[in-house]
Amino acid sequence: VVLVVDFGAQYAQLIARRVREARVYSEIVPSTMPVAEMLAKNPRAIILSGGPSSVYAEGAPSLDRALFEAGVPVFGMCYGFQLMATTLGGTVDDNGAREYGRTPLTVSKSGSTLFEGTPDEQSVWMSHGDACSAAPEGFTVTASTDVVPVAAFENDEKKLYGVQYHPEVMHSTHGQQVLEHFLYRGAGIEPTWTTGNVIEEQVAAIRAQVGDKRAICGLSGGVDSAVAAALVQKAIGSQLTCVYVDHGLMRKGETEQVEKDFVAATGAKLKVVDAEKRFLDALAGVSDPEQKRKIIGREFIRVFEQAQLEILQEDGPEVAFLVQGTLYPDVVESGGGTGTANIKSHHNVGGLPEDIEFELVEPLRQLFKDEVRMVGQELGLPDEIVQRQPFPGPGLGIRIVGEVTKDRLDLLREADAIAREELTAAGLDRDIWQCPVVLLADVRSVGVQGDGRTYGHPIVLRPVSSEDAMTADWSRLPYETLAKISTRITNEVADVNRVVLDVTSKPPGTIEWE
Numbered sequence: 001v002v003l004v005v006d007f008g009a010q011y012a013q014l015i016a017r018r019v020r021e022a023r024v025y026s027e028i029v030p031s032t033m034p035v036a037e038m039l040a041k042n043p044r045a046i047i048l049s050g051g052p053s054s055v056y057a058e059g060a061p062s063l064d065r066a067l068f069e070a071g072v073p074v075f076g077m078c079y080g081f082q083l084m085a086t087t088l089g090g091t092v093d094d095n096g097a098r099e100y101g102r103t104p105l106t107v108s109k110s111g112s113t114l115f116e117g118t119p120d121e122q123s124v125w126m127s128h129g130d131a132c133s134a135a136p137e138g139f140t141v142t143a144s145t146d147v148v149p150v151a152a153f154e155n156d157e158k159k160l161y162g163v164q165y166h167p168e169v170m171h172s173t174h175g176q177q178v179l180e181h182f183l184y185r186g187a188g189i190e191p192t193w194t195t196g197n198v199i200e201e202q203v204a205a206i207r208a209q210v211g212d213k214r215a216i217c218g219l220s221g222g223v224d225s226a227v228a229a230a231l232v233q234k235a236i237g238s239q240l241t242c243v244y245v246d247h248g249l250m251r252k253g254e255t256e257q258v259e260k261d262f263v264a265a266t267g268a269k270l271k272v273v274d275a276e277k278r279f280l281d282a283l284a285g286v287s288d289p290e291q292k293r294k295i296i297g298r299e300f301i302r303v304f305e306q307a308q309l310e311i312l313q314e315d316g317p318e319v320a321f322l323v324q325g326t327l328y329p330d331v332v333e334s335g336g337g338t339g340t341a342n343i344k345s346h347h348n349v350g351g352l353p354e355d356i357e358f359e360l361v362e363p364l365r366q367l368f369k370d371e372v373r374m375v376g377q378e379l380g381l382p383d384e385i386v387q388r389q390p391f392p393g394p395g396l397g398i399r400i401v402g403e404v405t406k407d408r409l410d411l412l413r414e415a416d417a418i419a420r421e422e423l424t425a426a427g428l429d430r431d432i433w434q435c436p437v438v439l440l441a442d443v444r445s446v447g448v449q450g451d452g453r454t455y456g457h458p459i460v461l462r463p464v465s466s467e468d469a470m471t472a473d474w475s476r477l478p479y480e481t482l483a484k485i486s487t488r489i490t491n492e493v494a495d496v497n498r499v500v501l502d503v504t505s506k507p508p509g510t511i512e513w514e
């Protein structure tokens with residue numbers, strides 16, 4: 001394993017991903033972890049991430065010198081570079097040499113492990129206030145910029161390397177190459193980590209964990225739960241039962257997709273609970289978004305627990321495990337953890353035991369989203385599941401502004417299917433993050449169709465581009481695609497006479513309308 005020491009989360013995750021792109025397994029550890037504990041993990045190399053602090057700021061994270069003396073290759077980036085410099089006796093000062101953004105870097109390559117084979121002049125991404133003016137003793141300076149004399153250094157004998165910039169961001173044109181040079185040449189690591197290894201490892205680990213007991217997995221139709229279930233299915237076969245709650249708020253064809261394609265690809269035992277009527281009854285007369293969300297969440301838990309109860313009552317070994325599609329970013333953001341926590345599933349359905357305790361099986365805990373997709377592909381899941389864009393748990397229930405009824409859902413399903421079909425046909429699926437299609441059920445406007453006046457509902461298209469859904473921008477879709485979607489929806493969907501485009505970024509708008 002390669003450890004990425006985290007001095008500021010947004011950098012560390014990206015570095016960990018880049019290391020894995022170099023086909024070397026990496027894990028993130030907090031900078032507060034004692035060095036002895038880091039070394040106990042037997043890392044093949046350690047990378048020190050960038051971070052927001054100045055090395056001289058009060059309370060700025062520091063590092064025990066022992067880290068550099070353990071014989072483990074270390075690569076410091078930005079803050080990690082400055083920390084390496086000051087810890088080992090170099091000089092870092094606030095000399096006004098600030099650099100932010102794209103910066104030309106001049107490289108002196110002779111004998112450099114990191115820069116060999118890269119151009120003498122390259123563009124790198126800088127973000128620093130303080131700067132290193134003298135490298136520690138025994139180090140060779142290998143790069144500089146107009147304002148920073150020491151922008152990279154290395155001590156090949158001790159296997160210590162550092163760069164002032166951020167090689168992990170794509171604006172650093174040769175960043176990945178430099179990182180790979182550190183991993184392969186500096187640390188002597190072979191690039192052998194693949195998603196294939198992950199599957200083998202996880203299958204063995206799941207078998208060991210579950211033994212001959214049974215497990216349950218809730219399928220939402222989304223990527224994570226589908227891949228987690230497929231992996232567990234591969235490991236324990238019929239000891240797994242998947243539960244899919246059809247709340248009637250799914251898009252056209254989605255339930256069928258889970259029922260047919262998922263089962264065909266995995267052979268999993270699937271229990272589909274048709275709960276449409278129950279959800280629609282509970283939603284009758286409700287237009288308030290928060291109330292809708294609460295009702296859908298509540299009913300979902302009730303239906304799921306009822307299904308669990310039925311499975312518990314079937315003949316067979318003890319049902320002791322619950323499969324969840326937790327991903328690595330969730331693990332990092334919640335502060336790590338060992339994955340052994342038990343969760344309690346409290347009931348509100350008569351007849352359930354006082355509380356059921358399940359142990360969690362989380363086979364995707366080490367993976368980033370794109371890796372989950374690769375694992376899914378390798379497990380034979382169809383593209384429609386693996387490449388699926390995000391879709392909210394409450395489904396179309398929060399895309400009807402107004403009361404949710406069966407008729408309105410059917411109408412929205414038609415409009416949404418047309419939009420999705422045309423976006424796919426135009427090859428835009430990978431360009432956009434998602435495109436909610438919203439029915440303004442309480443709004444009507446006047447139109448003309450054929451020779452007659454119409455008084456129908458508007459449909460809103462909300463295509464957005466985003467990295468992580470925390471912020472988003474509206475997607476500049478080609479006019480021809482928008483025109484086609486608009487024409488088809490107004491022609492083919494009864495009671496819709498207008499299609500409008502949402503051109504709001506997030507913030508201030510959220511992605512979904514409710």
Ligand code: XMP
Pocket residue numbers: 390391392393394434469506509510511512513
């Ligand atoms: P907002 O509307 O908050 O959405 O900008 C951000 C992202 O989250 C999705 N979303 C949800 N996903 N359950 C989910 O699993 C929910 O209740 C939910 N609400 C919003 C939304 O589609 C977008 O990708």
